[in-house]
Amino acid sequence: MTDYKLTEERLDAVRKVEGFPRGKDKDIIALSDPPYYTACPNPWIGEFIEKHGRPFDPEEKYDCEPFAADVSEGKNDPIYNAHSYHTKVPHKAIMRYILHYTKPGDIVFDGFCGTGMTGVAAQMCGNPDAEFKEKVEREMPDVVWGARRAILCDLSPAATFIAYNYNNPVDPAAFEREAKAILAEVEKECGWMYETDHVVDGKVQVRKDVDGTTTPVKGRINYTVWSDVFVCPSCSEEIVFWEAAVDHANGKVRDEFPCPHCGATTTKRSLERAWEYVHDEALRETVRRAKQVPVLINYSVGKKRFEKVPDAADLDLLDRIEMKAIPYWYPTDELPDGYNTEQPKKSHGVTHVHQFYTKRNLWVLASFISKAFDRRLEPELFLLSSLHLHVNRMRRYQPVKPGGTPGLPGTLYISAISVELPIFDVYPRKLRDVKKAFDNRSNGNVIVNTCSGSSLPHIPDCSIDYIFTDPPFGGNLMYSELNFLWEAWLRVFTNNQSEAIVNDVQHKALPEYQALMEQCFAENYRILKPGRWMTVEFHNSQNKVWMAIQQALTRAGFVIADVRVLDKKQGTFKQVTTTSAVKQDLIISAYKPNGGLEEQFKLTAGTEEGVWDFVRQHLKHLPVAPEKDGVLQYVPERQKHLLYDRMVAFHVQRGIIVPISAPDFYFGLYQRFPERDGMYFLPDQVPRYEQKRLVADRVEQMSLFVHDEKSAIQWLRQHLTAAPKTYQEIQPAFMIESRNTDKHESLPELGDLLEQNFLKDKDGRWYVPDPNKESDLEKIREKALLKEFAAYLATSGKLKTFRTEAVRAGFKQCWSERDYATIIRTGDRLPASILQEDDVLLMYYDNARTRQGQTEHGRGTGRQVALEL
Template identity: 65%
Template sequence: MAKENRIFPDALLEETGERKEGQENRRFKLTRDHLDRVRHIEGFPIAQDEDIINLSDPPYYTACPNPFIEDFVKEHGRPYDPDHDSYHREPFAADVSEGKNDPIYNAHSYHTKVPHRAIMRYILHYTEPGDIVFDGFCGTGMTGVAARLCGDRKAVASLGYRVLDDGTILDEKGRPFSKLGARKAILVDLSPAATFIAYNYNTPVDVRAFEREARRILDEVEKECGWMYKTRHVVDGKVQKDINGNPIMGKINYTVWSDVFICPHCSAELVFWEVAVDKEEGKVRDDFPCPHCGADLTKRTLERAWEKVFDRDIGQTITRARQVPVLINYSVGNKRYEKEPDEYDLELIRKIDESEIPYWYPTDRLPEGYNTEQPKVSHGITHVHHFYTRRNLWVLASVWTRFRRATESFMWISGQHRDLTKLVGVDIKKLFKGGGGPFSGGVKGTLYIPSILVEKPVYVSLSNRLRTLLRAARKHFSENVIAISTHSMTQIDFRDCSVDYIFTDPPFGGNLMYSELNFLWEAWLKVFTNNGPEAVENKVQGKGPREYQELMEKCFAEYYRVLKPGRWMTVVFHNSQNRIWNAIQEAIMRAGFVIADVRTLDKKQGTFKQVTSTTAVKQDLVISAYKPNGGLEKRFHLSAGTEEGVWDFVRTHLKQLPVFVEKDGRAEVIAERQNYLLYDRMVAFHIQRGVAVPMGAAEFYAGLKQRFPERDGMYFLPDQVVEYDKKRFMVQEIEQLSLFVTDEKSSIQWLRGELEKKPQTYQEIQPKFLRELHKARHEKLPELSELLEQNFLRDEAGRWYVPDPNKQSDLEKIREKALLKEFEEYREGRGRLKVLRTEALRAGFKACWAAKDFKTIVDVARRIPDSVLQEDSSLLMYYDNALMRLDE
């Protein structure tokens, strides 16, 4: 490797030379002194120092906080210079549809994973070649893969872009938008398993040498352990013999195992496979008779059969669920056969179970947790080695011992790891009716042990995985400019304003317990996640919604600190719970970011649609947020709480929003340019900075109309509206946004949209309103007639219409007076508020904030249902900020 292409400077590294066939393999010394320098950083993993040192490949990757990252930033970063910074991007608003059948994506599974091809589109849009891209929840390192492939002409062209000879990249419509060139990446994750996978994904591979070595080891292991997967060939109950009179032996393709239960009526043992599986229909029956006493049974009514065995690995007698082999699929020559296990098979399993395994394997006890309780309770699985049949554990340990030092081996072995455990179930329909492999893959995101599971020979599974990995390695796995670190995102140990773009896919509430799900992988690595700062909701860890949000706020505060002003962050969000969305939104804004665009991923169509209601999250979201440049923050500090500060923010925010979005020949309404969302963003900007909001909604809407040109219900800067008009002229129609009507605020927004089309009578609008209304159970919603009277005017013909801004302001004052009167009842009352008017709470909180009466906000908030508080972004924002100021 040429000196000028090195990732780290010579002065930083203490080098020892080692050679691999066909490539240079540099390893640098990671010492205990290095570990002592970073041991204080949150999320330092749980492991012996020697195991961390052995796993690491410094300075590129360390299985602990990387002590060389600051040097990486100094070597490759471009210092932020506010006086000469001309960076500007609109939020990425195009559709992104990338499948998951790419060889790179499939080289290694993970609990959640964004395809690298999708990430490439964002990186190309927001960055220039050589920029530093950061992902603090990196998982398998797809952000790093994407950053490197931005310099691969073929990979970029495969996205549908055209690359000119000078490296200029043109979008699908032939417009230049980026330049060809690799970006540098910093990847961080709390999980040692995740960062090690990420390291493997972003490390060069000598494909031929790896394939040669892998196949040699598979052949060696099969010669040593192949006897464990042999079975006698049986036809019509008779053992088939060769011409010498010896039994013909077949190679096992897989063995099906079944739970054993006890009939609660007659106490007879029942093999679940025998009593519940309907082989003719290819399904598991919901109810079935006991073959001994004839009682009607369901799985829920059965009692599990347990057995006591001595576990020599931990020196204890354990109680485990009884499981027995029920079906063997095997091959003789090129033909496949099936049989019930016979005396030979049962004796073989007994012999293996009673034998000592001559290789190291992990025997760690499972930690206390949510996912780890599933196998403990259901099957008595308390330690890592219990997740494997004895023979699969033996063979896996044999492979691991032979290949554990090779970089690529972990990708190979751990990528297939789940299929080698008891987590893989059987697809009964496919098993008996055909139509693909009969393996279900188990319940993703859990450690659930199915009642009917499959055991696949280790070397057969690894041979199949090898083909997938080699396809990915030939396509990628080349040199990358990258630094990978293992610790919590709550504490990043490098300088402020040093990264150019952030792409992140963080954990969301209680969706997945990464530290628990990764425990099996990490047991083999001997380095474990320190889950103290893990950002999840987990009762065992003592973390609820509040703790989760506080951790996420710390993480996004660090993102804000290291990102350069004026730059962008993309957050991928997958959780259907409104309160989690509000917690994430609050954490992003509390950090100082301003949300500029939110789109939902339509998984069926592969397209994104804008979110107009943040209380109706049903699909994955992509959130675009920016860090305001220093100029806005300085000016706001001088003009905070004034009308001038409001309009300075609006002008700056409008500059960051997309001007025109076209899809399928239609213009799309840009939700963030509508008056009510501009108002919400303005209010949030003030509240998060501890400043009183100087005007109400009606006054704000009137000011918008006076200061900014309006088109199709959206507001623009003067130079932007010229561009919008030109592009709007080229399309025939505009795609309107759908609106979820759930409360008073969304009801008024919907009514405004309807009445802006044309004035309507009560009789005309009422049936349409009722069709759209989906009122929340806790909401005390005024009648439609009251909503109309408080927010709109009526002409002589009895038709309701939207008033001009001046009259709207008068109406708002009358309505606000009524809302504050109702809030006063909440303030003076006692006990829980089960049914309430959310708009009265919003108005009251706003008034208390202006009066710096933070205690009332906190007191009233604690009396409303926690679900209401967590699911309303406005109430949550006031409460969190009031609570913070009470604690100061």
């Protein structure tokens, strides 16, 4: 019988695995529940795969197109709502991908699992609700229901703890009994902290007892509003922000307001903060903190709600609580330096974890957590983590919602007016939410692992059937900083050395982020079975981060086949308030080339035979005839120039010379593969496409925006395919379309574009040439581009405006000649933002640096050997 006890000896065996968390061994062991969850690298994953997985069989038939439908799934689901997280994909959206790419019993992997929705989705494939099942069967008639198994991994112990509880079988009735019992205990002990005298018209209401004495009528506090205090720059008197800035009649916070003492008009930005010095019991020292005062209490007597300004009795209660020592352990960890941690430090003097809570909320939370740890109740800790964001000082007051809303997503921001929500108020509601989630969840097999996705030593090569993952989005969210508070309560922290983010404090810029993502994707590539798929959900408003993700994927060995939209029906804070933000998440479908292609490519690499082997495999992996609402959708990846780009990338990422020019590739494509509506297919795919085309209401037209030379040529091609046109007919529309050309782009004149890419008939009308003549034009154009690139090499200094197509052509020629130094020198002359946002230029530049480094290392090694001899 296997021993599933996590011991210090087992910890020693995995301690050097990348991403091993920070914390004491006893705390890591206490938090874990082996074999299905460890708060460290999980040594039982290999056993899990051996028991449940199927070894890769090259003879097994697996033929699957990318899931090419746009997915829209809302968040109004008991499972989704049970626990919040910084980013989260609805499990019903993930279920569609799992159902498409896998069969029952397959193993799914997620290396950035967050709250574990991929695991929930894998299990729910065996137990869908009736409405969802009916909906999916209409859209996916060949769907095969049945639970899949999942391996979940995340660097954050907070994330893996939540993921484990989402996926671990729980008896909902027993959980509810225990949770209510703990609630009753803590209320009995601490309920007095949230009592207030019931006041009507300034008088404390009393009730007569049986013995004739009177006692004040007590109300139960629903929430308390706290306000920052500032100092007027004109008169130096203190201003309570709540009293001066909030327009209670109209329900808004004024931008400008008069000082109540001197009448001077002021703004929050112009005010100085009032500070106070207090003794911090936990730190045993005097600390400086922003001055805050309670300004409003909302409370209930029976079923009626009332409001009052805190009176002397309320202030006395707060003083009594401050004077008492909390009889339970609570975290006092100092906040690390970071992007998100600076705001609370600078604005409110919050430097340690315990300072994020009012004294009474800290006391009550410590009591709950102590009882949960004592009873080994992980579901209770899960419940407490789900309500945590509601009960700290980051909860914000909003005039339209006086009870407050959780802190700004993706920040540790403490606002000028915060709301103290008693745990007793939110606990029963979150208990209902969590119980519903436990009621709705299937009891499948999921194993959870805490380590970096860049090092997965316990997962064998070619053992995973499908990967769905939602990686960090550059510098959007600082997960280790945002999870620090809850991890302090769990006593196990993220090891952020391998955290894949853009963060100045961690000295990680975009290249470091891309390198870390590449390491993670390389591990994904290693463990995924050949010919299988990985789906990457991605959101970022910066194109350069999107390029970095694509580059990391292709450098790891994956081939991108499709990009779609996942609409989560709710914007994050940054999505809503940033006009340049992408409102919807992108879904990247990438595949690991099957072993046959890789083995054949080793034999034919650098030959035309290898080129066409790749193209055949890639066409096989592309959607054939995706349809939406009766419209046959265009598949951009089937265009000739994108097929060429993917072929080139496949060679370059493997360090191989591209053996064919663009003109010869396009002509060879025309000779070997049938073309329909500007897209190329395998011969056996054409009948299916044509059948769908016959019954479709219409065929989608590709939407084009002219921003550079390549898109200008595509626009002209589309414009002239319908009918030949004269220069005069083309020019007005082209002028309009080309108004938003990239600033750095030296776009050729319209006449030059037409001369180099199209032919003119005897009536002076330009038309799309047939492939034979088009190949000749491409050669003429390529020669002109290389001539222009040579002109760039003859100059010095930064290239501010240039013809991007010329630089791409030049980089390709340099690569074929192994002239990596010229690629690097020229790349360094380009604006950094352009290099980072152009996938072709970035591909050549990154790979040239890698090859140049290898060459220099080889020379260095040779010199060292010579010296030793």
